[in-house]
Amino acid sequence: xxxxxxxxxxxxxxxxxxxxxxxxxxxxxxxxxxxxxxxxxxxxxxxxxxxxxxxxxxxxxxxxxxxxxxxxxxxxxxxxxxxxxxxxxxxxxxxxxxxxxxxxxxxxxxxxxxxxxxxxxxxxxxxxxxxxxxxxxxxxxxxxxxxxxxxxxxxxxxxxxxxxxxxxxxxxxxxxxxxxxxxxxxxxxxxxxxxxxxxxxxxxxxxxxxxxxxxxxxxxxxxxxxxxxxxxxxxxxxxxxxxxxxxxxxxxxxxxxxxxxxxxxxxxxxxxxxxxxxxxxxxxxxx
Numbered sequence: 577x578x579x580x581x582x583x584x585x586x587x588x589x590x591x592x593x594x595x596x597x598x599x600x601x602x603x604x605x606x607x608x609x610x611x612x613x614x615x616x617x618x619x620x621x622x623x624x625x626x627x628x629x630x631x632x633x634x635x636x637x638x639x640x641x642x643x644x645x646x647x648x649x650x651x652x653x654x655x656x657x658x659x660x661x662x663x664x665x666x667x668x669x670x671x672x673x674x675x676x677x678x679x680x681x682x683x684x685x686x687x688x689x690x691x692x693x694x695x696x697x698x699x700x701x702x703x704x705x706x707x708x709x710x711x712x713x714x715x716x717x718x719x720x721x722x723x724x725x726x727x728x729x730x731x732x733x734x735x736x737x738x739x740x741x742x743x744x745x746x747x748x749x750x751x752x753x754x755x756x757x758x759x760x761x762x763x764x765x766x767x768x769x770x771x772x773x774x775x776x777x778x779x780x781x782x783x784x785x786x787x788x789x790x791x792x793x794x795x796x797x798x799x800x801x802x803x804x805x806x807x808x809x810x811x812x813x814x815x816x817x818x819x820x821x822x823x824x825x826x827x828x829x830x831x832x833x834x835x836x837x838x839x840x841x842x843x844x845x846x847x848x849x850x851x852x853x854x855x856x857x858x859x860x861x862x863x
Contacts, residue, residue, distance in 0.1 A: 595641050599650060602637060605630035606657050613664050624664035631657040638687070648692035648702065655684035655705055659712070675713065682709040700726055700737035707744070716748060723748075 609626050616623075631654045638650035658681040662669055688702035707722035723741040732738050 592643065595637075595643065595646060599634075599637060599641075599646055602630050602633045602650070603653055605633070606653065606660070610660065610664070624661045624666070627657050627661040627664070631661075635684070638691075644691045645695055645698060648688040648695065648698045651684045651688040651691065652698070652702055652705060655681040655688075655709075658684070659708070662712075678709050678712050682706055685709065696731050697735050697737075700729075700732040700735045704737040704740055707741070711744075711748070711751070716752060720745060720748065 606627065609630060612626065613624055634650045634654040634657065638647040638654065641647050641650070658677055662674065662677055685702045685705040688705075689699060692698040692702075703722060703726055707719045707726070710716075710722065711719040723745050726732055726741040727738055727745065
């Protein structure tokens, strides 16, 4: 009996490890399929329908496992896979197809609620998923009511779903409007290569002094204590001579004889016919 008990205990432990391994592999399939879809979309191909396979595997696992917590988690992941497939579709989704597939996801969340009623984390996560389904169907009032219940329930405090529910309540109004993407920008035309302009060189004048032959002017450092020197502009001698009148060009106007304002000069007075010119004294010293 003791041997059978230990054998059964070891077998049960191995069975649980095998179930956990299978569950982890199914969840990893969803992540790998997402990357595969995104890579195929960049190559103008690919289909989101490859997510249906891990969704079916998770449903089968949830119904066959004896662990209620694993079953609830498998139902939650199946519902997420169904909702993700709708978001990853490249073609349009009809209203009928949307309602049918979101309805299956909502049912999977409800199965999770039934499987783990005593697990606050799984229970809150399943209810939050139901709120997302209502929101995707356009039932925003029902979604708000579910989020408010999650945020107000004291049993769910400390779980991730409470934070997510509060965030959805704050931002839900932003998602009510239809999102319209801008058209793809047109590719810019390729710029034509510009050929370098041809430069024609004329004949070189050999008699013209080169720039290297010109003297180099070097400016030394400025002495701040040196007095300022003001250079006057150079005056052209020829121009100055042209501007100033010469002695021969100076003419005097004869004074009027009857002009009282001018006194006649004694040396220039007219001499009479009987007057004799005054002979200068050669012995007189000149002044």
